[in-house]
Structure formats: structure tokens, C-alpha cells
Amino acid sequence: MLETLTLLLVCQLIGEAIVRYLALPVPGPVLGMVLLFAFLMMRGKVSDDLAKTTGTLLDNLSLLFVPAGVGVILYADLIAAEWKAIVAALIVSTIATIAVTSLLMKKLAKPEDKG
Amino acid sequence: MTGGGDLFELWVYLSTTPLLGLTVTLVAYLIGRRIYEHFDRTPIANPVLIAVILLVALLWISDVPYRRYFEGAQFVHFLLGPATVALAVPLYRHFAEIKRNAVAIFVSIVAGSTTAIVSAVGTAWLFGASERTLLSLAPKSVTTPVAMGISESIGGFPALTAVLVILTGILGAMFGTWTMNALRLKDWRARGLGMGTAAHGIGTARAFQVNELAGAFSSLALGLNALATAILVPLIIRLLSS
Numbered sequence: 001m002l003e004t005l006t007l008l009l010v011c012q013l014i015g016e017a018i019v020r021y022l023a024l025p026v027p028g029p030v031l032g033m034v035l036l037f038a039f040l041m042m043r044g045k046v047s048d049d050l051a052k053t054t055g056t057l058l059d060n061l062s063l064l065f066v067p068a069g070v071g072v073i074l075y076a077d078l079i080a081a082e083w084k085a086i087v088a089a090l091i092v093s094t095i096a097t098i099a100v101t102s103l104l105m106k107k108l109a110k111p112e113d114k115g
Numbered sequence: 116m117t118g119g120g121d122l123f124e125l126w127v128y129l130s131t132t133p134l135l136g137l138t139v140t141l142v143a144y145l146i147g148r149r150i151y152e153h154f155d156r157t158p159i160a161n162p163v164l165i166a167v168i169l170l171v172a173l174l175w176i177s178d179v180p181y182r183r184y185f186e187g188a189q190f191v192h193f194l195l196g197p198a199t200v201a202l203a204v205p206l207y208r209h210f211a212e213i214k215r216n217a218v219a220i221f222v223s224i225v226a227g228s229t230t231a232i233v234s235a236v237g238t239a240w241l242f243g244a245s246e247r248t249l250l251s252l253a254p255k256s257v258t259t260p261v262a263m264g265i266s267e268s269i270g271g272f273p274a275l276t277a278v279l280v281i282l283t284g285i286l287g288a289m290f291g292t293w294t295m296n297a298l299r300l301k302d303w304r305a306r307g308l309g310m311g312t313a314a315h316g317i318g319t320a321r322a323f324q325v326n327e328l329a330g331a332f333s334s335l336a337l338g339l340n341a342l343a344t345a346i347l348v349p350l351i352i353r354l355l356s357s
Contacts, residue, residue: 029199067188085242101227102309108219
């Protein structure tokens with residue numbers, strides 16, 4: 001577990017540093033994800049420890065959004081003032097985006113390789 | 116120490132330690148997850164939504180400011196970074212499938228990203244939203260740090276964008292499954308890609324709960340859409356405002 005956590009933090013740290021230094025339009029952790037991916041490609045396998053620890057982390061991914069979600073309390077007034085427009089925009093846009101992306105992907109993707 | 120047994124003093128002490136904010140976050144989420152499991156993981160009983168409602172009610176009743184709550188909750192919030200990096204593992208596992216469909220993925224995400232921006236801004240505009248709200252809505256489908264950066268660069272209100280991002284994620288996790296069932300979509304790759312493009316990490320969390328392949332494609336969409344949206348929002352806003 002400790003090895004994996006360190007590896008994740010190292011990737012994130014390098015990612016953050018590169019993003020900051022080159023002023024890239026992606027967040028550090030996303031670049032960190034690319035770095036870990038490159039690392040896995042070079043090594044050619046996922047160790048048991050890495051599989052187990054990242055599995056635990058991703059199983060509980062939704063928990064990690066709770067603190068930011070509670071931040072809604074700070075902007076309740078702003079949202080309340082224009083709640084109709086905001087609710088309509090979010091619902092329409094979310095459904096439209098899911099429909100467009102997944103239908104297009106279904107149409108364009110090659111049949112799944114069950115190998 | 117005077118006032119032993121004084122409940123008020125105990126409360127004052129506890130409400131200032133990070134321990135309380137961290138503990139109530141975990142407890143609220145476990146309650147949310149219990150309810151979600153109880154209803155067979157129906158998307159409407161989204162655990163993030165339940166936890167957020169419980170915590171907002173708690174802060175409101177106890178009059179604890181958000182900043183103090185966050186002093187404890189930040190330890191959970193911090194793990195978002197390493198968890199994002201960890202998404203590389205499912206991507207690596209399904210890389211062959213991703214590579215085979217690289218063009219389809221690219222086209223779908225660019226189209227989805229454009230749809231997200233135009234439909235959000237367009238709908239809010241029809242409802243007469245203020246310019247600040249329109250600009251804050253534009254990048255709401257991507258992960259929080261990117262969305263806030265874009266919002267700031269086009270003259271939106273980054274803090275409002277952050278809240279809209281979370282709400283979008285919750286809505287995506289709640290309505291995404293229904294939308295795709297109604298469209299009779301059975302391809303996990305297409306379903307995952309839709310979730311990740313529309314509803315970033317919260318949609319991805321839901322995708323992983325349903326199917327691992329969907330989770331991998333959702334992770335990919337989350338990353339690529341961050342990039343696509345960062346490029347497309349300034350272009351589309353310029354087009355729409357002219």
C-alpha cells in the first residue's frame with residue numbers, strides 16, 4: 001500500500017510541477033495519470049499491490065467529492081437567484097451530452113474484441 | 116480545565132478540531148451508501164447527493180461555517196488527486212480496446228464536449244440567466260480544477276463553476292443510466308464514454324460501480340474532455356457572443 005501511495009503522489013507531484021511550469025490547460029493529477037500510464041506501459045504489468053490499492057481508492061471515488069459538494073452551502077444565494085435557468089441548463093445539457101457521446105461512440109466503435 | 120461535564124464547552128472544543136469535520140463526512144457518506152445499497156444501487160439514491168444533503172443540513176443547524184468543516188474534510192478532498200492518477204490502472208488494462216477505437220473515441224468526445232457547452236449555455240440563455248451565470252456554466256462538465264481555470268479565463272465566477280460542476284456530476288450519475296437505457300445502449304464502452312464526458316469524476320465513480328470496462332472508458336473521457344473543453348470553451352464563447 002505504501003509503495004503505491006508513494007508512486008501515486010510522485011506521479012501527481014511531477015504532473016503538478018510540469019503543468020505549473022509549462023502553464024498547460026490540464027490539471028496536475030490528469031497529467032499524473034498520463035505519467036502513471038506511461039510508467040505501466042514501460043513496466044508491462046500492474047503489480048498486485050498497485051492493483052489492490054488503486055482498486056480500493058476507485059471503489060470509494062464518490063466519497064472524495066463530498067467535501068466539495070458541501071461547498072454548495074456557500075453559494076446557495078447565487079444559485080437560488082437563478083435556480084430555474086441553472087436547473088434547466090444542467091439537466092438538458094447533462095442528458096444531451098450523454099446521449100450524443102454514447103450514441104456516436106456506439107455507431108463508430110468497432111465491435112468489442114472479446115479476445 | 117474548569118467546567119468539566121459542560122456540554123457546551125465540549126461542543127466548542129470538538130467543533131474546532133479537524134476530527135469532527137472528517138468524521139461526519141465519513142459517517143454521512145456511509146449512511147448515503149447504505150441507503151444506495153438498500154435500494155439496489157438505483158441512481159436516484161446517489162450516495163454523494165445524500166451525504167451532501169445530510170452535511171449541509173448539519174452545518175446549517177449547528178451554524179458551523181463551511182471553512183471550519185473543510186479543515187477536517189480536506190483530508191478526504193485531498194485524495195481526489197491520487198485517485199485521479201490511479202485511473203491510469205483501468206486505462207492500462209483496457210488499452211488495447213481503447214487503441215482500436217481511438218478515432219471513434221476522439222470524435223465522440225469532441226462532439227460530446229461541444230454539446231455540453233452549447234446546450235448548457237443555450238438553455239440558460241433561453242431562461243434569461245445573467246451573463247456571469249452563462250459564463251460560469253460553460254465549462255461545468257469537466258473536472259473541478261480545469262473547470263475553475265476555464266471559468267476564470269473567460270470572465271465567469273470560478274467558485275460558482277465549482278458548485279455547478281459537482282451538481283452536474285450528481286445529475287449525470289442520477290440520470291445517465293436512465294438516458295442510456297432509454298436509448299437501448301448496451302455497449303459498456305459507449306456508456307462509460309458518455310458518463311465521463313458529461314459527468315467527470317462523479318459519473319466515473321458511478322460507471323465503476325456498474326461495470327469495470329465502462330469505468331475505464333469513463334476515466335478516459337474525463338481526461339480527454341478536460342482537454343477538449345479547455346480548447347473549445349473560449350472558441351464557442353467567442354462565436355456565441357459575436
